[in-house]
Amino acid sequence: MKKAKYALIGTGGRAEFFYGSLAKDFRETGELVAFCDVNQTRMNYANKLLVEKYEHLEVNTYLAKDFERMIEREKPDYVIVTTVDRTHHTYIVKALEAGCNVITEKPMTVDTEKCQEIIDAVNRTGREVRVTFNYRYAPHNTKIRQLIRDGVIGEVFSVNFEWALDTQHGADYFRRWHRDKRNSGGLLVHKSTHHFDLVNYWLGTEPDTVYAQGGLRFYGKENAESRGETKFYQRAYGSRNSKGDPFAIQLAENEHLKAMYLDAEIEDGYQRDQSVFGDGISIEDTLGVIVQYKNKAILNYSLNAYLPWEGFIISFNGSKGRIEVKVREQTYINSGGDKSDEGAIQEKFIQVLPMFGKPYEVEVEETGGGHGGGDPVLLRDLFGTPAEDEFRRAATHVDGAMSILTGIAGNISLRTGQAVKVDELIKL
Structure with a gap:
């Protein structure tokens, strides 16, 4: 049986759920061929996990601006979309129009205009979009x-x-x-x-x-101030005020979070540890x-x-x-x-x-x-040989x-x- 080829865009927190499963449990039915992301550091870390955690070969990496070139070169059957929600529609539509089927993390998108774009693209191309409601x-x-x-x-x-x-x-x-x-x-x-x-x-x-x-x-800051709380900081990293705060997350103390986010900040400036009682x-x-x-x-x-x-x-x-x-x-x-x-x-x-x-x-x-x-049943349904499902999940x-x-x-x-x-x- 011919293996299905998969490319993944968006190598953040949810991505490993999909690429790790492909690399570990579904090698006989699927082949992971590429990562795509706005951040090269994060893709390099995903490749590191592939090799060290899943004993899989590294895959090719492409910056998001080269998404169409990735599809042209790698020719995936499926594109897995695990980017920031507001960009889901961009990659779903481009993948469909390039002849790929799509597996997307929920939510499918975030507003009516983007939702209509996806629906129109499915109707226009006849390709499939699966939404992963585990x-x-x-x-x-x-x-x-x-x-x-x-x-x-x-x-x-x-x-x-x-x-x-x-x-x-x-x-x-x-x-x-x-x-x-x-x-x-x-x-x-x-x-x-x-x-x-x-x-x-x-x-x-x-x-x-x-x-x-x-x-x-x-x-939010206004609600915290109204309760008389004064322990404010913009982000946890580098802040003495965040020490011991149950609402703070310490990226530097978690090897995985450090590699995926803190070390990758230099490229895109994304801060994973902002204060829940801050502005914005x-x-x-x-x-x-x-x-x-x-x-x-x-x-x-x-x-x-x-x-x-x-x-x-x-x-x-x-x-x-x-x-x-x-x-x-x-x-x-x-x-x-x-x-x-x-x-x-x-x-x-x-x-x-x-x-x-x-x-x-x-x-x-x-x-x-x-x-x-x-989760394992969903993954088998996506990447393996799905069993007959009377519940049509x-x-x-x-x-x-x-x-x-x-x-x-x-x-x-x-x-x-x-x-x-x-x-x-x-x-x-």
């Missing part, structure tokens, strides 16, 4: 899909969904490039795309109308969203990024009963540790409450790997669009104070 593959989330699909609680009328980010993981979005909404679309797009996709997937429907409220309530944060940390879906179900959703625990609490209310779910996750700092720890399950509870029956708990067997065992560009459009509509609602009709945002 939460779909987590066994407990698949089980929820099965329970709803099988009509255990009948028709679902409403969903209450609370997502909690703790002060380790949640704070990290306010240190990185994500803190600028132009880069990430804010947490309603960058993070909540996972959650909105899950609701679309669980209920088998699409969003119709979105209304949102929220703001920056905990992080334009994303929200406290969010509430109401969504009505095309099947008339209603979602009441909240996200908070500064809580004492990490995970989600959700309830589904249907014509024949109720499902209650609580999942507590392992906290994780992006690029700061073992990828298998990401989203690892610490506590899990799924209970069905029939309308006229005795409540019962649903057991779900977790397997090894990140996100409760979902592979996500297309339409799935990617429907998830981000809930968040994009939420961002519009935050600005205008009005409910937003999703169908008016783009044309499929």
Whole structure:
């Protein structure tokens, strides 16, 4: 069988999840041929990991300005896009038009214009875009899909969904490039795309109308000052004020973070360790969203990024009963540790409450790997020989669009104070 050839653009924190898997587990079905990035130091470090950690040969490297030349020379079948969110569409569209299929990290993009560009490019080229929603593959989330699909609680009328980010993981979005909404679309797009996709997937429907409220309530200099906090600094590196601060990340003390970010600053000036209580944060940390879906179900959703625990609490209310779910996750700092720890399950509870029956708990067997065992299944689906999937977890560009459009509509609602009709945002 001919191996598929893969090139990857964006060798930051999320990239190793993909290239490490290709190098280690899927050598028989896939071949990694090139890295592309705006930063040569970071690509050199990715190659170093390939050789020392994965016993793989170095691959060719190209600066981002030479992206088209890379495709012309390397002729990849797939381009993996793991760049800053606001640039996803640029490389997705260029790859599609060069004859490649695309695997992209979530979110697919950050606003309606860029989303439309991707949709038009797929329609124009006939090529494929896969969006890597690993939460779909987590066994407990698949089980929820099965329970709803099988009509255990009948028709679902409403969903209450609370997502909690703790002060380790949640704070990290306010240190990185994500803190600028132009880069990430804010947490309603960058993070909540996972959650909105899950609701679309669980209920088998699409969003119709979105209304949102929220703001920056905990992080940021103004909020810290209002609480009487005075321990300010612009970034942790080189600051005595950051020592012992639980909200600071010390790049120099972590070999991996130092090599990937601190040593690479000389090229692009990107600071991975900005203060969560500094200026320049334009994303929200406290969010509430109401969504009505095309099947008339209603979602009441909240996200908070500064809580004492990490995970989600959700309830589904249907014509024949109720499902209650609580999942507590392992906290994780992006690029700061073992990828298998990401989203690892610490506590899990799924209970069905029939309308006229005795409540019962649903057991779900977790397997090894990140996100409760979902990551290895996703990677096999992407790079190996995928097994037949009755749950149809592979996500297309339409799935990617429907998830981000809930968040994009939420961002519009935050600005205008009005409910937003999703169908008016783009044309499929």
